[in-house]
Amino acid sequence: xxxxxxxxxxxxxxxxxxxxxxxxxxxxxxxxxxxxxxxxxxxxxxxxxxxxxxxxxxxxxxxxxxxxxxxxxxxxxxxxxxxxxxxxxxxxxxxxxxxxxxxxxxxxxxxxxxxxxxxxxxxxxxxxxxxxxxxxxxxxxxxxxxxxxxxxxxxxxxxxxxxxxxxxxxxxxxxxxxxxxxxxxxxxxxxxxxxxxxxxxxxxxxxxxxxxxxxxxxxxxxxxxxxxxxxxxxxxxxxxxxxxxxxxxxxxxxxxxxxxxxxxxxxxxxxxxxxxxxxxxxxxxxxxxxxxxxxxxxxxxxxxxxxxxxxxxxx
Numbered sequence: 001x002x003x004x005x006x007x008x009x010x011x012x013x014x015x016x017x018x019x020x021x022x023x024x025x026x027x028x029x030x031x032x033x034x035x036x037x038x039x040x041x042x043x044x045x046x047x048x049x050x051x052x053x054x055x056x057x058x059x060x061x062x063x064x065x066x067x068x069x070x071x072x073x074x075x076x077x078x079x080x081x082x083x084x085x086x087x088x089x090x091x092x093x094x095x096x097x098x099x100x101x102x103x104x105x106x107x108x109x110x111x112x113x114x115x116x117x118x119x120x121x122x123x124x125x126x127x128x129x130x131x132x133x134x135x136x137x138x139x140x141x142x143x144x145x146x147x148x149x150x151x152x153x154x155x156x157x158x159x160x161x162x163x164x165x166x167x168x169x170x171x172x173x174x175x176x177x178x179x180x181x182x183x184x185x186x187x188x189x190x191x192x193x194x195x196x197x198x199x200x201x202x203x204x205x206x207x208x209x210x211x212x213x214x215x216x217x218x219x220x221x222x223x224x225x226x227x228x229x230x231x232x233x234x235x236x237x238x239x240x241x242x243x244x245x246x247x248x249x250x251x252x253x254x255x256x257x258x259x260x261x262x263x264x265x266x267x268x269x270x271x272x273x274x275x276x277x278x279x280x281x282x283x284x285x286x287x288x289x290x291x292x293x294x295x296x297x298x299x300x301x302x303x304x305x306x307x308x309x310x311x312x313x314x315x
Contacts, residue, residue: 004033005108007199008071010061010098011080012036013045015154015188016113020078021054023192024199032199037061037070061094067101076109076199077102081133083126095133103140109202110144111195112137116275122265124258145198145205149191150184150213150276151266153294156222157304163234165308170233171226175219176248177263179239182216184269184276187294190214193285213276214288221291229295232305 007024011017017036024032034054038046041056049056059070061081071077079098081091102110116122117131137144155161156173163171177183194212198205217225223234240248249260269275282288295301 004030005075005199006033006035006073007076007078008035008037008074009078010037011078011082011113012049012056013038013043014080014082015152016080016149016191017078019189019191020195021049021052021192022189023196025052027196027200035070035074037067061097062090064097064100067097068104071101071105071107074102074105074107076111076202077107078111078113078195079137080113081130083129088125088129091129092132095129095136099133099136099140099142102142107142109199109206110137110142111198112144112146113149114146115149116265116269121275122262124261124265126258127262127265143202143206145195145202145207146209147191147194147198148209148211148276149188150186152188153185153291153298154188154300157298157300162304163308164237169235169237171223171305171308172235172237173219173223174238175236176238176240176245176259177219178242178245178267179219179236181267182218182270183266184213185217185291186212186214186281187289189294190285190288193288194281197284210280210284211275211277212281213278214281215291216271216278217291225292226295226301229292230301230305232309 009017009020012021013036021034021036024034036046036049036054036056037059038056039058039060040046041058046056057070059066061067077098081094081098083091086094112134114130114134115127117127117129121127134146161173161175163173165171194210219236223236226232227234245263249257289297
């Protein structure tokens with residue numbers, strides 16, 4: 001009987017890495033062992049992983065030495081860099097160190113979290129940055145799978161785009177995008193359902209881009225489907241016209257250009273564009289939740305609804 005494959009997960013205390021760990025834990029005993037990389041193994045999130053019996057090691061991806069040590073004896077790596085947390089220069093350094101550490105440890109398979117940032121795709125620096133790291137992986141000759149990340153359902157219920165609430169409008173969203181344009185989306189909790197198969201069957205997924213999408217939802221769908229599931233009032237507080245969306249590129253905000261370019265690509269990447277592949281996605285992970293299913297089951301939604309909506313106290 002072969003030994004379990006050691007999978008090292010970067011970003012282990014975040015949403016993507018956490019999902020990968022959850023899905024690895026579902027695999028039959030003896031398939032995988034897991035090592036979680038954390039900058040702070042004493043953090044609450046790291047301690048939760050330790051309580052699950054997962055090895056948590058300290059490593060800052062800014063240090064090649066620490067990253068190489070964290071990858072020791074790894075069969076596979078889930079690789080993730082975080083532009084919005086660290087910025088472009090640090091993301092490039094982290095990607096470089098992940099690739100060099102994987103190469104130094106003779107890693108057999110690297111699953112990389114990415115988006116469309118190549119010529120003719122998204123021009124936002126947060127997207128093109130990922131493509132540059134893809135090039136490093138390819139040039140290094142490490143067997144890889146690229147998993148393209150959609151918009152999270154969760155983003156519309158957290159600090160990114162969370163709704164407000166008032167008694168007249170109910171739950172209402174203010175998002176600087178067109179209200180009726182499809183957005184490729186999924187629940188990040190399902191991400192491991194595309195990552196783990198690449199570790200389970202590397203011969204099948206080496207060199208493959210998994211163009212993940214579960215649903216195409218417009219902003220209006222987010223509100224109406226939430227209402228259908230919960231019975232709560234919901235709407236969009238902002239509905240941009242095409243002219244207003246174009247003008248948003250020049251808004252007085254440091255992230256205006258980046259957000260415009262990101263949304264502009266999303267608008268081009270609809271169901272018939274070929275950028276994402278729903279058939280491929282659901283053939284690999286047929287249990288991935290639709291938005292309605294996710295809303296129905298989501299503790300995140302339930303908690304935010306309870307927080308935002310005042311309770312009526314009987315006289």
